[in-house]
Amino acid sequence: MSIPQKITYGHFAYDAELDKTLVEANVIYWVTSLLYHSYAFIAQIISTKGNLPFDIPKIHFINAGLGIAQESIAVKAGVKAGTVHKAYLLEEFIDKSNGEFIKFINNGSAVPLLEKDEPLYQIAEFISFTQHIQYENTGALIMTSPYVLIFMLCTLSDCDNFGSRTLKDRISLFGDGNIGKAFDKFPNEHVCSKYCKWFSLSDLASMLIPPLSFEDEEVA
Helix, strand or coil: CCCCCCCCCCCCCHHHHHHHHHHHHHHHHHHHHHHHHHHHHHHHHHHHHCCCCCCCCCCEECCEEEEEEEEEEEEECCEEEEEEEEEEEEECCCCHHHCCEEEEECCCCCCCCCCCCCCCHHHHHHHHHHHHHHHHHCCCCEEECCEEEEHHHCEEEECCCEEECCHHHHHHHCCCCEEHHHHHCHHHHCCCCHHHHHCCCCCHHHHCCCCCCCCCCEEC
């Protein structure tokens, strides 16, 4: 009978780990807000135009928060003080038995990874549509990418970055994997779907903005 091995997890030094964890938590805060904005925009247009000829998928990002671990240390006889020694990103548990993880859109392209004849392509179209909403409503400043979904729960479980035109903001706000050049190609690569057309989103070609200059393809 085999004995399961104990899994151990390494940690950065506290200051470095806190910095990295804060970036991840900040990304989750932003992408969740952007998705809420997308649904608010959808609801507003439906209230004006009336009944929708198709369904709107219900998806959400995982719930998460920053956790700080403290311990007591003796500073002198009979006196203890608390000190922070670890930072954790606490994330909603996803039971993979309820479905499978599927990457619908990569962070290097605006084109959905699923083929049109695949059963979940409609969700890929909808996710691409939310990117269009975010890109247009922020004046070509920001959008969420990539999108990984566990389908049965309709929970967005991975978004390690989101795109922006501003290089300064990319460095301070975004997670590893933010690709500036891919963001700049979005207006050319994005293909409007039935969602974009029904909700009367703009032709992205009319929003083409000269790309920023990047020394590196990927900006952390």
